[in-house]
Amino acid sequence: MVILSNMKTVLILGGFGFIGSNIIKYIQNNSNDFEIIVFDKHSRHSHGVRFEGIKKVYVGNFSDTIAVKRIFQENKIDLVIHSISSTVPAKSDDIQFDILTNLIPTVKLLDIIKEFNVKDIVYISSGGAIYGPSDNKHLETDEAFPISSYGVVKLAIEKYLFLFSSQYNLRPLILRPSNIYGLYHYSLDQGIINIALRDAIVGKIFCIWGDGEGEKDYLHVDDFCHILFNLLSKGIHNTVINIGSGDLLSVNEIVRAIKKIIPSFKWRYQKAVLSDVRHVSLDSSRLISYIGEYEFKPFVEGLNEIYNWQKSLK
């Protein structure tokens, strides 16, 4: 007899996006505790990645309240993982669009969650876009000065999550990952490692914004997923947590690392965009206090893994 009492239903918003896809893969490979429901604008992974064992897929626009509400009417959801964003930092110049398609649908989601008495939500915020320009290591308690609307909206969403926590006992777990890279990242707008590798493989010249000297923290998505479920298993909530590997790399170092794999790789420099934070370094002491010391995947190992995956797509 199979006992299912510990089985939880997790709703992954944006389940076929980069982070969502990796979360699904992680659950399938590492956990028997979750039944997965996906809400996404696509009915399947747009690049044909196949996932086994997804219980249901709901297709819709995140702004469509009726579509979002239907999921809760038809299923008992135990946990929501919110990994939808309609914008990326460099493409959030249209602030109104950013607010209307990210902030408003999220507060409507919170109203629905409250109505259906769901208590647990994981929100994928941003360690790269929230803090703003500073050469110091950022603590979660630092005053945030985002230089993109993307960052302001993520911060506002964090604050609404805490507001619902104070008023309705919502239990938000808010994660501020640094620059996540890894498999299943197809974006043309975000994720320098994947974009550069793709350009290198097809022989296109890669464009670097600015001088490429600013250093940022890079985090492998496998580490991110592992840490996310570790925090969930420990019942951590009502907190915002930086997740960075501590591995600071400049874009110049990244392109040189790619050139070692693909010697024909070329790049050029173009004017920096205003919304790009030059330096991202996260203080991880809060994370360590929750999960203890953690061994992150070395960058070169992650890079080769993505290279092999990207080659296999050709």
Next chain:
Amino acid sequence: MVILSNMKTVLILGGFGFIGSNIIKYIQNNSNDFEIIVFDKHSRHSHGVRFEGIKKVYVGNFSDTIAVKRIFQENKIDLVIHSISSTVPAKSDDIQFDILTNLIPTVKLLDIIKEFNVKDIVYISSGGAIYGPSDNKHLETDEAFPISSYGVVKLAIEKYLFLFSSQYNLRPLILRPSNIYGLYHYSLDQGIINIALRDAIVGKIFCIWGDGEGEKDYLHVDDFCHILFNLLSKGIHNTVINIGSGDLLSVNEIVRAIKKIIPSFKWRYQKAVLSDVRHVSLDSSRLISYIGEYEFKPFVEGLNEIYNWQKSLK
């Protein structure tokens, strides 16, 4: 011959509201440096307060971008003072309304300001609603956990002001006053001192939310205006500043003070609202570093002043 070279045109958004009215009175009584343009939903002060010497009044809804833009097309604005809010903390439960009528019109205003190359804007934020529940004195650098949408939206607006500062050299001066009281406060939803005095004068029983023991900082609007123009005259910008008198009073102390003036005054207690911050105490060291030590109007003096004014309205 009158030399007008130092004359600046100030646009007061919400000029016929409580704070806006007092800013106008302050300019008229204390400064020859400003020509005043008012934008308000009303064509004149709704309670008949008369202002001399306003150059122009524009009537419109803050959400009406065309109406707001027309002011900048027809006038060279040097300074914008933004004192519009469509909500108060206790009435910001409809988060979507709050975002659509405060946050979105403000980011549209910032786009207009950028288009017309206006550099100086004063934003009246909130020292009472932004920080959230804590018994400590709040520093501007403290992590904010607003318990009302009103507070979250004000915080998001602050962040957008800094974003425009970093990208387009906007020079925002952001003020976080504590609980402002004073003349021309007609709201039925906000401003406990005026509401309680009105109830006392007409013999109505005043309702206290909660036990009335939480202490908050109260600030006379004359002090607020004086400090605002002092900061402006010193060219302070790109900063957020707490403004509190340091005078902490519980609602019970306030009603007892009113009872000394009007012995027939009665009150009762009702359930606290979730969005009400119980304790508000602001650290003013940043303010003092800009303007030096400042003598605030004593509460009892301010209270008697409002009492005499309110009586005169009958």
